[in-house]
Amino acid sequence: MLELESKDIKVGVISNGAERSRRQTIAALPFAESVSTVISSEAFGMAKPASDIFRAGAAQLGFPPEQCWFVGDHPINDYQGAKAAGMYAVWFQGFHSWPEGIMPAKSSITSLD
Known part of the structure; x- marks a missing residue:
């Protein structure tokens, strides 16, 4: 993520979490700044x-x-949702297992480093 910042790539967050907890959620991210x-x-x-x-x-x-990459940990909400919106989707493995019966992710990562 630091490499992205050094290349002036914009970073956004889309969360299904409550509005009141979003600041805490963002602050906990290693790339919050x-x-x-x-x-x-x-x-x-x-x-x-x-x-x-x-x-x-x-x-x-x-x-x-079409010019955005979306990295998310939920196979349906994040990966499938971003793909359906036209983004390049990347699955962040570790929190949710991939559901059976759904085509495997084309791209995945195990770390945000």
Whole structure:
């Protein structure tokens, strides 16, 4: 993530968490200082995996979804949702197992370093 920041790549966060806890959630991220936009599903009125919340995140960063990468830990809400919105999706392994019957992720990572 630090390498992304050094290349002036914008970072945003889309969370299905409550608005009141989003500051704590962001502060706990190892790349918190790099985050330029945050959307909580509570404030937006729509939760992941809805495509509109992903498109809104891309718009707030100033890019079309097709030019955005989305890294998330939930196979359906994050990976499938971002893909459906037109983003390049990357699954962050470790918190949720991949569900049976769903095509495996094309891209995955195990660390944010």
